[in-house]
Structure formats: structure tokens, C-alpha cells
Amino acid sequence: MKTPFITKEKAEEIIKQYPTPFHIYDEKGIRQRARDLYKAFSWNKGFKEYFAVKATPNPFILKILKEEGCGVDCSSLTELMMSDCCGFSGSDIMFSSNVTPKADFLKARELGAYINLDDFTHIDYLDDLCGIPETICCRFNPGGHFEIETQIMDNPGEAKYGFTREQLFEGFKVLQQKGAKHFGLHAFLASNTVSNAYYPKLARILFELAVELHEKTGADIKFVNLSGGVGIAYEPDKPQNDIFAIGEGVRKAFEDIMVPAGLGDVAIFTELGRYMLAPFGHLVATCTHHKHTYKEYVGLDACACNLMRPAMYGSYHHITVLGKENAPCDHKYDVTGGLCENNDKFAIDRMLPEIDTGDIIVIHDTGAHGFSMGYNYNGKLRSAEILLHEDGSFDMIRRAETPADYFATFDFTDIFDKYTKNNK
């Protein structure tokens, strides 16, 4: 079962002020999630979650997570700037990027962030640019397939990220020669896993490597960064990850491998995005059209520009018609947006209650990689983002784009003055 965190009445109240479509976030759920994560890893003294900013790059969301003790994981200049403006600095920031522009490394260095190098060649690139910091992290890619009990979870051998094993040993030596004193080790080997075994398995790989790196190069290992990849079940009938079982699995690996090697003080870091935010966001839209041809279509005022995952990956997102939660799902619909792209479908052949024009539609689990993957194709404008507080009050935390925003990059010419003057 997936139940929306807003009722029809609450949605109608919000829509009076902020018309659909919009993304709405549940502050209560976000805070509880962060608290559970910290509790699950409380056995590790230095544990810290660095929220992957790219999942939900909104300063109001980042501030909530900051209050819950989280740092941020950034991958670009503007994410670093946003984090800076939200009060994150130094060891609150992890900079995990790839194919990194110079300006991004310089900003990361200026903010004193932990820098996570994606590639061996980045060592000289960073050194020439601004020197190697005392603490530096490297990203590992073991190649091949990542399996849990013979089930292939993902394909690191095809992934562009990370150092090979040999590059890592050589890299640690070079970095030490260049002045690095403390090291982090990072890997992201499978995306959106719904398995309590992913982090523990990854942890074993990284812990064994950390011990070997420590013994062979003498490097002081300061942290192991398990990165993202702990996912959520988007389907309503699938079991969800159990963060306490996951934390316990990682603890077991830590005590088996790190503690006997004298590395019991090493901190565990995570860079979760999806797990932290996805369930606590909804895309709220209104049904505006019906169409009956070879199939039955319902058209919404939202489109793939507001939520790209179904179009891009064929992802399932659960849909609730507000006020019809208990009505029988006896109508088969394709739920579409208005892009001139036939993949602009939030659902295909989905069994839903009969939908009327004007019905409010909740698309679930859009809190991560939802708004942030939005785009402007067909001249569609990005929606507002709303934050629902614990007491039921709500605030706009990003306004919807206007045509003036769409034309803003033509501000060097007066062609669009008619539509951009006064931000109309």
C-alpha cells in the first residue's frame, strides 16, 4: 500500500494558493528518515550522511537535513555554491564529481570540502590547480558485475566512474608523496538497490581494500564512504529496505574486518539521495483532458519535464487519485503529459479508479531525482516546490517558472521585452 501524505482537503487548500502542478515535500517524513539513519549507524563514532544534493537541490530541504546532522554531497560548482549559502563548509561537504572542471575543484578547495577523486589523472590535475589537501578520498571501481548471492545488481565494468584496484594502490602512493596525510575510500557499485544486503556487501569490499591499502602503503584511513545506492521500492506491493538491518550488516562487516586490523576508529560516511527523500515527495497534478482512441488517455497539467523518470527509464511511479483512495481500480488508463513525445506517460495501462476532469492526481515517490531532473523541452516551465510542515502548514520553497525565466538567457537582446518586462 502507498498512501499519500496529503489528503484531498489539504491538497485543495494548497491549490487555492499554489496551482498545480507542483512537487510537495513532507518535512516530518524527511526528519524521521534522517533520525532513523543516524540511529542505525550510531555504533560508528564518526558516522555522517552527506545528502546527495543532486537528488533534491533546494536550500530549504538542505537546511532541514543540516538540522538533522547531515552534510552534503556535491558534484558541481552550483551545488557547491548552494551548499555554501546554506551554511555548509569544510568537512560538512563531500565533493564527488567526475570529468571535473577546474572551477569546480577550486570552489571545493576554497570551501575546504573533502574531495573525492574519480580518476588517477585527477591527482596531477588537482595538484597543478591548487595542490593536494591533507585529507583526500579516492573512488574505487572493481569492474565486472556486482552480485549479491549470484543475482547481478549492477555492472561496474561498464561504469565510467572510479579508479581500478592497481590505480588505487599507485594513487595512494603518489598522493602521499604530494603531501596527503589522511585518506578516504569511496565506491558506488549499484543503483537503487532494494536489498538489505547491498551496503553490507559493499562495506566488506571497501573494508578489505582499506585494510590492504593501509598495510601496503601505510596510508592513514580516515573514512569509508559507502555513497548512495540504497533505494526504495516504487511499487506498492514490494518490501522496503530496513535501514536498521542495513546498519547492523555494516556493523558486522566492520567488526569482522576493520576492528581486528586496528582500524576501529575509521568513520563511515554515506551519500544517500533517493533513500532520504524519494518517498517524501509527491508530484501533484490535475486531470485536464480525456481522450478515447485506440486506448483510454487521461491528460494532466504535469508532464515529463516535471518528472523524467518514467520517460527516461520506464520507471514505475504509483498514482493515487485523491478522494478516490477506496474506489475500485476498474479503469485502464495511460496517464500522460502534453509533450510532443510519446514517452511522456506517467503510467501505461494502469488500473485506476474512474478519473474525472478536475481530479487531483498524486504521483508518488518524486522527492528525489524528480524536480531536479526537470527540463524545459517544448518550452514547458518548471513547477513550484512546496514544503508541508509537521503541523500541517505549508510554504512555497521554490516558485514556479514564468515565461520570463524561460526567456532570461536572451537578456542580451530586447526581442522578448514584451514578455519579460515586469516578469510576466
Ligand SMILES: *Cc1c(COP(=O)(O)O)cnc(C)c1O
Ligand atoms: C547520485 C549519487 C549519489 C546518490 O545516489 P542515490 O541513488 O540517490 O542514493 C551519491 N553519490 C554519488 C557520487 C552520486 O553520483
